Amino acid sequence: KAGVTQTPRYLIKTRGQQVTLSCSPISGHRSVSWYQQTPGQGLQFLFEYFSETQRNKGNFPGRFSGRQFSNSRSEMNVSTLELGDSALYLCASSLELRGGREDITDTQYFGPGTRLTVL
Amino acid sequence: GQQVMQIPQYQHVQEGEDFTTYCNSSTTLSNIQWYKQRPGGHPVFLIQLVKSGEVKKQKRLTFQFGEAKKNSSLHITATQTTDVGTYFCAGPYTGGGNKLTFGTGTQLKVEL
Numbered sequence: 001k002a003g004v005t006q007t008p009r010y011l012i013k014t015r016g017q018q019v020t021l022s023c024s025p026i027s028g029h030r031s032v033s034w035y036q037q038t039p040g041q042g043l044q045f046l047f048e049y050f051s052e053t054q055r056n057k058g059n060f061p062g063r064f065s066g067r068q069f070s071n072s073r074s075e076m077n078v079s080t081l082e083l084g085d086s087a088l089y090l091c092a093s094s095l096e097l098r099g100g101r102e103d104i105t106d107t108q109y110f111g112p113g114t115r116l117t118v119l
Numbered sequence: 120g121q122q123v124m125q126i127p128q129y130q131h132v133q134e135g136e137d138f139t140t141y142c143n144s145s146t147t148l149s150n151i152q153w154y155k156q157r158p159g160g161h162p163v164f165l166i167q168l169v170k171s172g173e174v175k176k177q178k179r180l181t182f183q184f185g186e187a188k189k190n191s192s193l194h195i196t197a198t199q200t201t202d203v204g205t206y207f208c209a210g211p212y213t214g215g216g217n218k219l220t221f222g223t224g225t226q227l228k229v230e231l
Contacts, residue, residue, distance in 0.1 A: 031216070033218070033219075035221075042224060043162070043207065043221035045218050045220065045221075048218055050216065055215070055216040055217075055218075056212060056214065056215075056216045058218070059120075090162070103150060103169055104149075104150055104169055105149075105150055105152060106217050107164045107167070108152075108154075108162075108219065109164070110161040110163070112161050
């Protein structure tokens with residue numbers, strides 16, 4: 001089975017521009033989460049989508065948005081880019097196999113990430 | 120909000136030495152997951168612990184979940200160069216879904 005794919009892998013933008021990143025989950029996975037990874041802040045949760053609906057949201061400004069399509073593919077958008085948005089953006093998908101159990105969490109399968117540099 | 124801290128932040132060991140990283144959550148967790156990220160790579164799931172006091176082993180790796188379900192540890196016996204990377208623990212958001220709060224990570228370097 002193919003893993004999680006993310007495009008593009010590298011991106012260079014300038015301040016004020018906007019960017020769209022794409023994530024294709026593992027076939028059959030319906031949950032897609034996005035994380036931002038920086039040396040200073042570590043791995044921070046952005047948002048999660050499940051069945052085209054945002055299920056969870058992290059503490060990021062409204063400039064960060066996302067969506068999920070009917071085929072579970074997801075995109076995230078960052079508008080009015082700032083220097084501090086330079087980061088590795090990771091997408092993770094999961095299968096939703098918990099069967100109603102609240103004590104376990106689905107395994108997250110991460111993609112290779114998109115390295116965004118804002119100049 | 121929930122915070123998950125790990126110590127140490129960095130660890131350099133000689134090949135063959137043991138290594139331990141500790142994870143502490145500000146809140147009680149229903150479970151804890153561990154991930155490994157190789158240099159230049161992405162996080163890869165290692166294991167999930169659910170029960171209080173649970174201990175699980177994967178070859179040279181031993182994972183433990185604290186009795187109070189607020190802390191966890193990962194111990195590697197006789198490190199090898201293939202163990203190099205950053206180890207993260209992650210706790211789930213209590214509101215449902217797959218939102219994870221990742222720990223600060225421990226970067227392991229193994230020298231020959």
